Amino acid sequence: MSAIAAAPVRRSRRSWLFAIGLILVGINVAVALLTLVWLPYDPSSTAGGRLEAPSLLHWAGTDRLGRDLFTQIMIGSRIALMVGAGAVAIGAAIGVTLGVLSAFATRLLDDAFAAAFDILIAFPTLLLAMLVVAASDTASLGSAILALGIAISAIVARLTRILAKRVIGMDYITAARTSGTSWPQIVIKHVLPNIWPTLLVNFALQFGLAVIAEASLSYLGLGAPPPNASWGRLLQEAQGTVYTAPFGAIAPGLALLILVIGINLSADGLRDIGDPTRRGSR
Amino acid sequence: MSLLTVEGLKISTDGRALVSDLSFAVGAGERMGLIGESGSGKSLTAMAITGLLPRNISARGSITLDGQQVIGAPERNLGQLRGSATAVIFQEPLTALDPLTRLGRQIEEPLRRRYRRDGLDPKTVKHEVLALMERVALPQPERIAAAYPYEVSGGQRQRVAIAMALACRPKLLIADEPTTALDVTTQAEILKLLDSLVRDLGMALLFISHDLPVVANVVDRLTVLRNGKAVEQGPVRDVLGAPKNPYTKTLVEAARAFDQALGRTP
Ligand SMILES: Nc1ncnc2c1ncn2[C@@H]1O[C@H](COP(=O)(O)OP(=O)(O)OP(=O)(O)O)[C@@H](O)[C@H]1O
Ligand SMILES: [Mg+2]
Numbered sequence: 359m360s361a362i363a364a365a366p367v368r369r370s371r372r373s374w375l376f377a378i379g380l381i382l383v384g385i386n387v388a389v390a391l392l393t394l395v396w397l398p399y400d401p402s403s404t405a406g407g408r409l410e411a412p413s414l415l416h417w418a419g420t421d422r423l424g425r426d427l428f429t430q431i432m433i434g435s436r437i438a439l440m441v442g443a444g445a446v447a448i449g450a451a452i453g454v455t456l457g458v459l460s461a462f463a464t465r466l467l468d469d470a471f472a473a474a475f476d477i478l479i480a481f482p483t484l485l486l487a488m489l490v491v492a493a494s495d496t497a498s499l500g501s502a503i504l505a506l507g508i509a510i511s512a513i514v515a516r517l518t519r520i521l522a523k524r525v526i527g528m529d530y531i532t533a534a535r536t537s538g539t540s541w542p543q544i545v546i547k548h549v550l551p552n553i554w555p556t557l558l559v560n561f562a563l564q565f566g567l568a569v570i571a572e573a574s575l576s577y578l579g580l581g582a583p584p585p586n587a588s589w590g591r592l593l594q595e596a597q598g599t600v601y602t603a604p605f606g607a608i609a610p611g612l613a614l615l616i617l618v619i620g621i622n623l624s625a626d627g628l629r630d631i632g633d634p635t636r637r638g639s640r
Numbered sequence: 641m642s643l644l645t646v647e648g649l650k651i652s653t654d655g656r657a658l659v660s661d662l663s664f665a666v667g668a669g670e671r672m673g674l675i676g677e678s679g680s681g682k683s684l685t686a687m688a689i690t691g692l693l694p695r696n697i698s699a700r701g702s703i704t705l706d707g708q709q710v711i712g713a714p715e716r717n718l719g720q721l722r723g724s725a726t727a728v729i730f731q732e733p734l735t736a737l738d739p740l741t742r743l744g745r746q747i748e749e750p751l752r753r754r755y756r757r758d759g760l761d762p763k764t765v766k767h768e769v770l771a772l773m774e775r776v777a778l779p780q781p782e783r784i785a786a787a788y789p790y791e792v793s794g795g796q797r798q799r800v801a802i803a804m805a806l807a808c809r810p811k812l813l814i815a816d817e818p819t820t821a822l823d824v825t826t827q828a829e830i831l832k833l834l835d836s837l838v839r840d841l842g843m844a845l846l847f848i849s850h851d852l853p854v855v856a857n858v859v860d861r862l863t864v865l866r867n868g869k870a871v872e873q874g875p876v877r878d879v880l881g882a883p884k885n886p887y888t889k890t891l892v893e894a895a896r897a898f899d900q901a902l903g904r905t906p
Contacts, residue, residue: 465695529735533801536690537750537808538723547749551740 372630379623386617390436399426401433401587409603418609421595427606431613434589437582438569438617441503445568446561448507449514454557456511457518458545461526472519478512483571484578491580499582502575506568517560521553555629562625566618573614589614641707643668643725643811643844644689648701651684651693651868658684658697659868666812671838671845673855673876675891676865682848685865686814689846690726691718706811723750724757727805731817733797737789743800744769744785751807772803776833795826799833806837812844819854831858852895856880864888 398417399406406420413419418427460471478486483506490505525531526549534544575581576590584591589610596606642665651659659681666672674682688699691710703710706725708717727750730736738746747769755762773781776799789797798818805813815834819827835858838845849855855862862879864872864887871885883889 529730529732530738532687532692533728533730533736533804534738534749535692536722536726536728536814537804538719538721538753539749540719548738548741552738 372626375623376627376630379620379625379627382616382620383624386435386439386620389432390439393432393436397429397432399429401425401429409599409606411603412605412609419603419605421592421606422599427592427609430587430592431589431610433587434592434610435613435617437499437586437588438572438614440499441506441572441588442565442569442621444503445506445510445572446565448504449510449564450557450561452507452511453514454518454550457515458522458549460515460519461522461549462541462545468519472516475512475516475519478509479516481509483509483567484574487571487575488578488580491575499586502572502581505575506571509571510564510568513564514557514560518553518557521556522549525549525552555631559625559629562621562628566621566625569614569617569621641704642666643670643706644846645702645704646685646689647703649685649688649703650700651681651688651697652700653697657868659688659865662701662863662865662868662870664863664870664873666844666846668811669842669844670861671847671859673859673862674846674848674865675850675852675855675862677850680865681868682850682865683816686728686816686846686848689814690722690728692722723753723808723810725810726812726814727808727810729798729801729805729813729815729818731820733794733801733821734789736801737797739789741788742785743787743789743792744773747772747785747800747803747807750804754808769807772806773800775806775837776800776803777829778803794822795830798822798826798830802830802833802837806841809841810843812846813838814846814848816848817850820849820851827854834858852880852891853898856895864891 402425404424406416406424406426408420408422408424410416410420410424416426416428418431421427421430456471456475460468460475463471486509487502487505490508491501494501494504526544531544531548534548539547572581572588573590573593576588577594578590579594581588581590592610593607596603596610600607644666646665647663649659649662650657662681662685664672664674674685676682684693684697687693689703689705689710691713693699699711701711705721708721708725710718710721713721737743748765751765751768751772752762754760755765769785770781773784778784778796778799784792784796784800789800792800798821802818813834818834819830822830831854834845834847837843845859847855847859856876859876862872862874862876863870864879864885866887872879872883872888879888880892883892
């Protein structure tokens with residue numbers, strides 16, 4: 359009885375959380391787009407007082423050089439979304455392709471693929487990213503995106519491989535094969551649609567992790583150089599003055615938190631949408 | 641020459657024989673029953689005919705289908721045979737349908753392939769989907785075409801699966817225990833439907849079952865499998881009337897006892 363009664367309640371709460379997640383992500387997207395056409399202050403202008411507390415003039419205060427922090431956080435939101443989207447796009451393209459190939463490959467090749475994915479995953483993401491960044495001459499936004507994309511591709515490939523193998527073993531794949539469906543058609547019409555919902559949720563989670571990883575890279579000084587200030591760089595710059603001007607660290611930290619929470623809530627909501635048996639209020 | 645000729649078929653895995661020295665033939669428009677207990681190798685035989693045995697299982701001997709050798713044939717040739725020479729209906733209609741694709745689309749997929757193969761006008765595909773659904777007596781075809789497999793009943797799912805097989809217009813329809821997962825009433829309906837479809841469309845039928853009374857009503861000839869070996873073969877009347885093999889005898893006696901028990905119940 360309780361299970362039956364609890365289901366609609368849980369569903370409505372879930373759809374609430376999904377809405378909140380979408381709103382949080384939506385705000386970030388809106389802010390990121392806004393920075394392309396308008397900013398409250400010139401990001402390199404040092405006209406403000408140094409380390410000012412938040413005020414009506416400077417909503418998030420100013421940094422050591424007197425630059426407006428809110429302006430920089432707005433720019434950081436654009437960087438975060440670019441890194442997340444770029445890294446996930448690269449990771450998804452490589453990962454899904456390799457994962458599907460591996461699932462269809464002969465036993466020997468599949469084992470080799472699986473081992474390669476595992477080794478790549480065992481590698482700490484940040485270490486991998488640092489290697490890629492170090493290999494490219496200068497730290498740039500592009501190298502950070504590429505590095506995180508490669509790290510994500512291994513995770514996506516392993517997940518895709520497992521999901522695809524499970525689908526390939528299903529009766530409906532054999533049924534489609536007996537009516538003459540070719541392997542490429544099987545992949546496009548049956549395998550991808552059936553693993554897509556799970557992959558999409560994973561992409562969203564990877565997006566959140568990429569945002570955090572990029573902040574960490576920037577914090578270590580390996581991210582995009584100024585003026586492409588990422589939240590990680592803001593955190594690093596605020597480190598020395600965290601006791602005297604805590605808001606310099608709190609504001610970018612909060613921005614990071616809001617985006618990642620938004621992404622994770624959205625990811626949970628996507629899980630329900632992808633599955634028609636869980637859709638609607640049946 | 642027969643539509644399907646199986647000669648000395650041997651199916652094995654890791655040196656273990658699962659089917660050995662199996663031979664039978666099905667002519668165009670003929671109906672053959674393949675009967676045997678669970679694990680006797682019926683489904684493996686069906687998969688061998690379509691060239692879709694699992695990787696760890698290998699087949700030897702000869703299977704000629706529509707004039708082509710299946711065993712050892714390259715994938716390209718097999719792909720052309722599948723759908724045009726054979727189509728398969730499976731035991732479990734829920735798992736044999738893609739859970740995330742609307743039923744109409746699932747019928748459309750093999751239909752489009754046949755239209756391309758036969759050079760028919762693709763504009764009429766959607767209409768033909770509904771016509772096929774009516775042909776297999778699905779009520780409200782439009783509604784069911786837009787539904788997902790979990791939204792319709794087991795019997796309706798099996799009708800969709802039959803429509804998918806019909807969409808291929810195969811010369812040989814292989815039905816692997818198509819009614820085992822259904823309740824008795826639905827089972828009788830599906831059997832009647834299969835019977836009339838095969839007759840009307842002039843398809844040959846390979847009907848697989850472990851249930852003698854079910855098979856006997858649908859087919860002309862029987863092959864009885866036991867532990868991967870054919871123990872008896874012949875027209876239904878002969879096999880049922882005068883079974884030679886002790887295993888077939890027990891099958892026939894069990895079926896008869898069952899019938900009598902049913903007849904005696906008030
Ligand atoms: N993929 C496989 N690997 C190894 N052995 C298998 C495999 N598939 C089937 N077998 C074995 O082959 C034998 C025949 O299996 P098959 O599925 O043809 O039986 P069946 O006659 O269709 O039985 P049922 O009536 O239960 O469907 C069984 O003993 C089974 O264990
Ligand atoms: Mg079987």
